[in-house]
Amino acid sequence: MFESCYRIYKSCFPDYPVSYENFCEMLNIKKSKIFCETDEDEIVGFAIAGSCNIAVVAVEKAYRGKGIGKNLVGLCEEYIRNNGHKSVKLGVGDASLFQGVPTDNDGDSEVYKFFEKCGYKHSHLTYNMDIDTYCFEYVGLDIPKPENITYRLAGDSDKEELLKAVEQVEPDWVELYKSCDDDVLLAICDGEIAGFEMVNEYGGNFTKGENVKHGCIGCVGTVPKFRKRGIGLDMTANAVQRLRALGCDKVQLLYLVLDKWYGKLGFYITSTQWMGEKKL
Ligand SMILES: CC(C)(COP(=O)(O)OP(=O)(O)OC[C@H]1O[C@@H](n2cnc3c(N)ncnc32)[C@H](O)[C@@H]1OP(=O)(O)O)[C@@H](O)C(=O)NCCC(=O)NCCS
Secondary structure (H helix, E strand, C coil), X not given: CHHHHHHHHHHHCCCCCCCHHHHHHHCCCCCCEEEEEEECCEEEEEEEECCCEEEEEEECHHHCCCCHHHHXXXXXXXXXXXXXXXXXXXXXXXXXXXCCEECCECCECCCHHHHHHCCCEEEEEEEEEEEEHHHCCCCXXXXXXXXXXXXXXXXXXHHHHHHHHHHHXXXXXXXXXXXXXXXXXXXXXXXXXXXXXXXXXXXXXXXXXXXXXXXXEEEEEECHHHCCCCHHHHHHHHHHHHHHHCCCCEEEEXXXXXXXXXXXXXXXXXXXXXXXXXXX
């Protein structure tokens, strides 16, 4: 069944290619719930729900406009309600491919209207951004240079202090940092952790083959008392420089809201997500 869902996914999301392995892993198939619509035993549409989110809904082109999508969303909502939750998020959750709804897939920039029809309310947009490392010049950047900051990768002995720093910045990230296999780059000021970010030379979702090595930077945070000194941008620039040295052609940032801020380094928007939620 999952192979059929993947086949439909590939035809419905040409702008968001993932390998079958990543598809299964990101959708957490052992824990998530799959609903399918069939025609003569062939799956023609499916939706996948996490415990309180709808990760993806897709209907084959020939079967659209017949209420199948709406029905699949309704089944996910019922499942989530029965799990004891009072609201449903689109995208992000314990099973997720996207952070919200991709707004620019297959030339359809208005798919969010489908979710509006299903009763979802828009909260904000998030962006994925790329930078091409070949035209990146760390020293030439017009950004403030923070004083008294050094950068190094975190080791096991940093774990406790790192998690405390993460907690101050974004409590939702603590679990991510606990289980993170990526390198973590630290900004250090007078022996203290002032900033942190995840850095992966083999990162980047939805990176269209192309023989391009795509690195990824995620969960960038500056501890509150160290803010407004330029640490966040400079730390990100430092990570781009490291990833370039590791042979990355591009570096991707996922699901961010500060597009103008990262734009100062030369990152440009590659895709946009519509963040929506519905009260049950
Ligand atoms: C989005 C999708 C699942 C909708 O499936 P569907 O079976 O055609 O949807 P329904 O027939 O149930 O449509 C329900 C309502 O939403 C509207 N709608 C559906 N798709 C829409 C779109 N792309 N843009 C605007 N409105 C849309 C329909 O007109 C219908 O309105 P009505 O209730 O007034 O008649 C389908 O277009 C699809 O698979 N798209 C590609 C994958 C995708 O982008 N999924 C969303 C992100 S996870």
